[in-house]
Amino acid sequence: MTHPEHLTIHEAHDLLKSKQISSVELTRSMLKRIESVDPKVKAFMTVTGDLALQQAAQADKKIAEGECGPLTGVPGVMKDVLCTKGVRTTCSSKMLEHFIPPYNATVIEKLYANGMVLLGKANMDEFAMGSSTENSAYFTTHNPWDLTRIPGGSSGGSAAAVAAGEGCFALGSDTGGSIRQPAGFCSITGLKPTYGRVSRYGLIAFASSLDQIGPMTKDVTDAAIVMNAISGRDERDSTSVDCPVPDFTRSLNKDIKGMRLGIPKEYFVEGMQPEVAAAMETAIAKLEELGASVERGVSLPSTPYALAVYYIIAPSEASANLARYDGVKYGFSFQGTDSMWEAMEKTRQFGFGPEVKRxxxxxxxxxxxxxxxxxxxxxxxxxxxxRMEFDKAFEKYDALITPTSPTVPFKAGEKGDDPLAMYLSDVCTLPINIAGVPAISIPAGFASGLPIGMQIIAKPFAEETIFRIAHAYEQATGWQKMNPKV
Amino acid sequence: MKLSREEVLHIAALAKLGMTEDDIHHFGGQLSNILENFEVLKGVDTEGIQPTAQANSVCNVMRDDVIAPSLSQEEVLANAPKRDGEFFRIRPVME
Structure with missing residues (x-):
């Protein structure tokens, strides 16, 4: 056990089940890892060390009683947009600096019921608005592969924590690419499930017709394990769908012979780095070699409009969702006035950062x-x-393959104060939320040591198809085994 | 699509966002630039196309009205910036 920090969920489970390690030992070594690398990576808003050790001790008790599920005693990290009862939840905003939720998000409850140990809450772009964590009101997270670069966003803290071995897995949220883009930038696996697959109860709302919660993990098997735990209809989120939840791990270890894959040409955009295009060519050739039938030049002609559609719909919904921050019920409250309206305006002026206001x-x-x-x-x-173009494409193809991002991770500060330049980094991921379909990002190689992600998109509720292709590719390439030296 | 100073102030007032002079200038310029990029949508033919409000077909979800435990008053008020006994304390509404 020389490198417990790089254990996947399933590897940790094997060791816990065979009692080669206890959850308390595993949790201690993770906390030690956080102590040694997080001053450099800055993935965590809050580390919940005492709580984690308590939960680990409980997990060990369960394991001793012969009760060891796939997540029992496994330490995880939650994006700070997910409400955790009794544990500060900031959304990386000054508005919620001291907010302690009185309840758990449904996904947190489900993971607790599965025996997860909570290591802490991960940094993010404020209210999940951003692509680099530079919009966090507190600090920017660094990419473990190159500390001068950003980890992507908005779930950048979650991605960096997993890549740097500061936890076995994480949860993120994805409104326009916030799970997949940082997963691609940090060379981990990140799935945005179908809209309605996972309950959003207790997810601090950004754009309600687009938001989804999903796993950010060290490999595809782990993503399937986490999806088994968090999926399903929830009475407290009326947009969650009553659709049977399969055992996603059964989609692993299957071949992809004869599967029909389409390569939509609009995703190979102008301004795409040649290294990314080259990595995609190699990845697509690998999928063909594995027996898939690949058709290039598929067209989804409305794709170029996705950016404008997204940046009208998401901010519109955000402006309504964020109306709740009035300084009365919870959160920051400006005190220096007796006027109700002035108090409200100043509360929002000082509580929100520039991107949120924009x-x-x-x-x-x-x-x-x-x-x-x-x-x-x-x-x-x-x-x-x-949406209709995706529907039509999925009549012909089992899945669509694209890059996750047109570039490798960029330098902190590189996009300056140019919101449109930042928005463009999500150009390959936005259309997926607009259509509500599921998509994963998995590691697909490196350019000069910087990660490149491949996106696999399938029709609604076809996460099994995604897992099947992703796992076959991962097993054939081994990119997921690469770890950064932090 | 250049936003005037009055338009920026109008939007800020609707959104209850306090603004400095710098903000008005800065956001005004950036928003104008972003809106200009949205002009591409004007050229898309959407004749006879229904709007999509959300991506799945779930609608009008009903449930039985069953009494179940909810948060206690103490829990609900625990994060209040100002409270007065069992109430949220706010500033006078009538001026």
Whole structure:
């Protein structure tokens, strides 16, 4: 047990079950790892050491009684957008600096019921708005593969923690790529499930028609294990779908002979780095070698409109969701006035960071009288076109293959104060949330030591197809076994 | 699509966002630039296309109205910036 930090969930489980290690030992070594590398990586908003050791001791008791599920005693990290009862949940915003949720998100409850140990809460872009963690109101997380670069975002803390071995796995949330883009940038596995597959109860809302929670893991097997634990209908999230939850691990270790894969040409965008295009060519050739039938030049013609559609719909929904931060019920509250309206305006002025304000303004504008039809309604109609094109593609193909991002991770500060340049880094992931379909990012190689991710997209509720392809590719290439030297 | 200073102030007022002079200038410029990029949608033919509000077909979800435990008053008020006994304390609404 020289490197417990790089244990996957299934490897940790094997050791726990055969009693080669206890959960308390595993948790201690993870906490030690966090202590030694997190000053460099800065993945954590909050480390819950005492709670983790308590939960680990409980898990050990269960294991001693012969009760050892796939997640029993396994330490995980939760994005700080997920409510954890009694544990500070900030959304990396000053607005929620001291917020202690009185309840758990459904996914947290489910993971606790499965015996997970909570190591802490991960840094993110404020209210999940961003692609680099540079919008965190506290600090920027560093990419474990190159500390001068960003880990992606918004779930950048979750991705960096997993890549740096500061936890066996993490949960993230994905509104326009916030799980997949950082997973690609940190060379880990990240799945955005189908809209409605996982309950969002207790997920601090950003854009409710797009948000999903999903696993961020060291390999595909782990993503399937976590999906088994968190999926399913929840009465407390009325958008969660009553659809049977299969055992996702049964999609692993299957061949992909004869599977039909499409390569949509619109995802190989202008401005894509040649190294990314080359890595994708190699990855696609590997999939063909594994027996899949690949068709290039598939067209989803409305794809170029996805960016505009997303940046109208998501900010519109955000402007409504974030109206709740009024300084009355919880969160930051400006005190220096007796006027109710002034207090509210100042609370929001000082509580929100610039990107959050920008999106609230944008959304308020798109929904305001006189502009609703031209912006919001128009975007919703183009959204329908984007969905229909995916529907049509999935009549012909089992899955679509694209890069996760057009570039490798960029340098901190590189995009400066240019919101549009930052928005473009999600150009390959946004359309998937617009359509509500599931997609994964898995490691697909490196360019000068910097990770490249491949995205696999399938039709609604076809996560099994995604796992089957992703696992076959992963087993054939072994990229998931590479670890950064932090 | 250049936003005027009055438009920026109007949106900020609707959103209840306090702004400094710098903010008005800065956000005004950035929002104008972003909105200009959204103009591409105007050219898309959406004649006869229904809007999508959300991506799955779930609608009008009902459940039985069953009494179940909920948060205690203490838990609900625990994060309140200002409270007065069993109430949230707010500033006067009538001015």
């Amino acid at each position: 999106r609230i303004m944008l959304g308020t504008y798109a929904l305001s009288a006189g502009y609703y039809d031209a912006y919001y309604l128009k975007a919703q109609k183009v959204r329908t076109l984007i």
